[in-house]
Amino acid sequence: MQPETERTAREELARVLAGGPGPGELDLDADMVDTYGLTSLNKLVFMMAVCDGTGAGLSHFTEEDIARMRTLRDVVDALEPYVGKAA
Template identity: 55%
Template sequence: MQPDTDSKIETVARKNLARVLESDIAADDLDLDVDMVGVYGLTSLNKVLFLMSACDDAGVSLASFTEPDVAEMTTLRDVTKALTRHAGEVA
């Protein structure tokens, strides 16, 4: 993936995580490397909503990910890397 695409996907992931969090943290202030559940209080339902909207905005099929894949996405960086791996694939 191109650096420009990586940056766009990170922006998409940040925006969508900020949208589902029950706090007033700005997308740019989200730390890529902290546990989203432990630090930001991301619930299971909100994680699903976050991933669905991030996938939609990034043009990635949610079906690209297995349940274990989703379970391993504990940080925003994990999500960004996963989305980047599948960006540009035909759904």
């Protein structure tokens, strides 16, 4: 896991969760829906922002791929192969 990708993902999730935990307080292995109350719309906003922030094209992921990303670690691990590869 690249520190830059994790940092960007933490910052973007904290931004979407406005008023929730800060980037450093987010648990990489917590379920984003159950723990932080992330809605499907907010998840899409988060994914768009984190993809923009890392240069990974959102088009690399299907709807099913995104649905399977339950934790912040899932997101970071999924993004890693595509960082800097906008499509």
